[in-house]
Amino acid sequence: MTLISFVVPAFRVQGYLRECLDSILGQPFGDLEVIGVDDASPDGSGEILTEYAGRDARVRPVRLAENVGLGPARNIGLDRAVGEYVWFVDGDDWLVPGCLPHVAERLLTTRPDVLMVDHIRAHWNNLGTPSVMADMFPEPPGEATFRLRDRPETMRLLHTAWNRLVRRQFLAGLGVRFEPGWYEDVSFSYPVLMAAERIGVLDWVCLNYRQRRSGAITRTRGDRHFEVFAQWHRVFRLMDQWGPAVEELRPAVFERMIWHYLTVLGNGRRIAPELRPAFFAQIHADYVQFRPPVGYPVPAGVEGVKHRLVAAGRWRTFSVLRSASHARDAARRSVRRAGRRVLPVARVTAGVTREAVLREYYRAELRRPLDPTLAVYAAYWYRGYACNPAAIYAAARRLAPQVRGVWIVRRDGVDTLPPGVEYVVAGSRAYYRALARARWLVNNVNFPDFVRKRPGSVHLQTHHGTPVKVMGLDQQRYPVGAVGMDFAKLLRRVDRWDYSVSSNSFSTQMWERAYPAAYTTLEVGYPRNDRLVLATAGEVQKVRAELGIGPDERVVLYAPTHREHLPGYRPPFDPDRLLDVLGPSGRLLMRSHYFEDRDRRPRGTAAGRLLDVSAHDRVEDLYLAADVLVTDYSSAMFDYAVLDRPIVVYAPDWEAYRLARGVYFDLTAEPPGEVALDFPALLDLFRSGAVRSERAEQARKRFRARFCALDDGHAAERVVRRVFLDEPAWPAPAGSEHRRDRPMTRNRAVTS
Structure with a gap:
């Protein structure tokens, strides 16, 4: 029997799915299978799963006809698994190299119902945050297994599906499944722990939990966060069914529920201000309904105050406390920023340069209306007329003659321009005026940092090649090749993009992880290849x-x-x-x-x-x-x-x-x-x-x-029709499975 079945649901994770699969298949341990579930993903996730299945027989792809959500997609993968243990790994997370032999050894030695493994929160800026496992288990847990009633602090480990392996037959006998909706981990993870006779803990960091810059549910406001209540109600219904066997766990489970509710409410990126009173009211209602008769361990300090305000249903007092806390934090950040802005007087009063005067001129021009007919083009840091911008410029002259195209070039590149091409010299007064007032700004690299993204303007990033070497944020992992890179400034430049041209599905996948932002990808082929x-x-x-x-x-x-x-x-x-x-x-x-x-x-x-x-x-x-x-x-x-x-x-x-x-x-x-x-x-x-x-x-x-499937000679036309003429669709190139014109968004399980 296969030891481990990995269930990997995939929905809008094409930029990260390859790294996830490689991290599993590349382990020095082979007794595994991967059930990759394409949850009707609108991007290339399904194609990636099929590609990997063609190269490795251990990968078994499942393609769903319609989107069912993360929980049901996991259930579908579970139903197809044959391994002794099941590990649910999200498609944008990845395993730590070399971890599987340690996991397998612990499984074979102790045969637990559930094995908890450690993880790190891997942030987009290349920083890592450890879990609380070291705090919960200050002494190495070793190979001993236990029941939850013996170590209830285990519930304080993150309640996700991906930080634990579950014995498949135990899970089948228990009958616990993932429920639909957001926060689906809650009604799976806690019941599994409560029912397990043998819980093991491996204090070995095995998984990188990716914290994406944009697109996560945890950064999305909306009323779907109210679904957390239904998930916790399912937990307590199960406890009522199981009766005395889990009754002594009720106080600890209740404390985790209130902690979780307050965590969701306290995250301003989830609950909109107008919805917070109703969310708090539901917390109070659940507090009254599910509070154990014997009480529960109320936290100390400010957290304890929050619990008491929930118990009393005092939203106004709670809101004032919350606002005061946020104001204090904001004031501290403001002081830190102000300290960084202080400059020596000598620098402030230094002589005014010509560039400084022109920058003031640029700022003045920003206050004037956009020129609704002006498009500014540039390539390779103003070196001349070239690459994708040149192909798009030529197509726009033919298809959108009402658009006036102006090129930015260095003074030594003027003579290389084709006859009839209008231009401004980089650094001139006309250059700053064009940058300030253009409706469209087209470039195959980024415009300078001082350039502002004006409301109504459209920034088109064409790139200048399909990437072999890592780019953007991915360079953080390779500091030798990233000397001098300022990633914060890079992201501010990327945030100006409205559109990103992609030559193929692979490029789209890499750009999404290298340059995470809210732009729309135009996967249309490369305009420069039309010729x-x-x-x-x-x-x-x-x-x-x-x-x-x-x-x-x-x-x-x-x-x-x-x-x-x-x-x-x-x-x-x-x-x-x-x-x-x-x-x-x-x-x-x-x-x-x-x-x-x-x-x-x-x-x-x-x-x-x-x-x-x-x-x-x-x-x-x-x-x-x-x-x-x-x-x-x-x-x-x-x-x-x-x-x-x-x-x-x-x-x-x-x-x-x-x-x-x-x-x-x-x-x-x-x-x-x-x-x-x-x-x-x-x-x-x-x-x-x-x-x-x-x-x-x-x-x-x-x-x-x-x-090269998208390169049919009409890529520039597709870009012009979408960006300049605002035509939302175009025929798919011959040989391509489907076209792509979509915003960079994704859905992800909410964990806390």
Whole structure:
């Protein structure tokens, strides 16, 4: 029999589900199964479960036709489980590496009905908060099992389903199920503990309980928080049915109920002010109805005062106490902020710079009305006309001619603009005016921190590549690659976004976790790739001719990415040796700042067959010209794959890069073609013809299906129609399962 069945419900957790599944399947313990329940999720969660099931027979996906909610979804997974123990793990949490052998050993040694495991609250800002297990069990609990009446403090551990493993046959005999609605853990976790004959505690941190920045139910106001009362009523009905067997636990359970009610009420993000009197009234009613005849352990201090006010039904006094507490906390925060704002007089009275004057001008322009026809475009920190913004600009000129597009460029980039493109120079008066008054602001990176998000303005973030390396908040786990990053400022910039363009489902998943905010994702393909899809044979010939490439020459484009965490690093690469392998008809294009190293330039006859294209304005030209792409961790591979031409991943520093910089998936296991981990292997791939082998073709086919399905040549049009023309829908590209145009929201179990 399988030892552990993991039940993983999935609803709008696509950005985190891969990490959850990897954390389970990658454990040094294999006697497990994963029942992944797609609760009719509107995002890519179901596709991820299917993908993992195709790679690992231990994953059994279940796809529901309609959304049933977290509790019923868990029940459906439970009904399909075959393991001796069941562990309900939410799709956005993840296990601690190496924890399962310890869990399995404790299960096999003690055979408990319930095994409680420790956890950490993993906050979005990379901080961790420990649980209260160390306080509840100051002495190591060891392998001894107990009943709840012997250790009632166990109830003070968080009442969730994911911090405990339950013996499946015990659960079946008990007949306890998850109930529908919010706070579903309450009516499951407490009864299970009360009925268990053998409870074990493993004081080993096994699970990371993710605290997301946005989208959690605990941060959502509404009347559904009143459902907590029904869940607790179910607990007390069960206690009435079970009678004397659990009667002595009633005082401790009652205290937990009142604590939980006050926790929900005390969280201002849950109960709106107009609903708080009614919520308090229901707390008072439950206090009167369920208070044990023998009394209960009333907390000391302020918490005890709250309990006594609940008992008396004194909402006004309770409200005054609550307001005074919040005002005191707010005053303390204000004092701390004021202290941080104090500057030396010398700095305040320093000379006024031209930039300071222009910033004042910008603030004055913010008070003027938005220009309803103005769209501002920028790319790569104002370097010029490029990437997704350029493709969207061109489509907008055709589809929305009433929109006036203006580009922001550095002064040294003005000459690179196509004829007829209106522009302002970065840092000029016109630049600040355009930023202040534009209705639309389009960029493939973020605008500067001083830019304000005005009501009525629309910020469109297009990004500039499908991510291999970790980005945004995920970089917090890789400090070597995040030197100089200010994540608080990053999030303030992300909060300005209204729309985020995504090239594929994978990018959507990664952006949601890397940049958590309330923007709407436009999963439409990459506008900059429209040209690659629509390019004709004649256009390809023209581009090659402009680069001086003959029709019979075999062109290899080498385009490595930048190692920002290793300045000065150069992947081993000898152009002479590669050109020698390519033969007389071979040409090598190098798009890399490493080419500036003169010692690495080809010598002799090979020198004429190499072209430095690092400064070429349009990388799409280079893709069209090349017969083969050699790259490492660059997003170039995703764009080039649109052309369905051979790709070679050359990653001589793969292990170091993966550990120091961090990656989202294993390029060596899921490559777009052949992989070389050293330069001799790269030469062998070309020498043997493996670059175009059947294995390489199949790898590229799988890669294209996963990452290029949306690139049909009309991505820019879809963006323009949605953002500039406010058209809510568009036809799904051929080959894609469904389009995505949705806000970044999610539902999550409420735990306290």
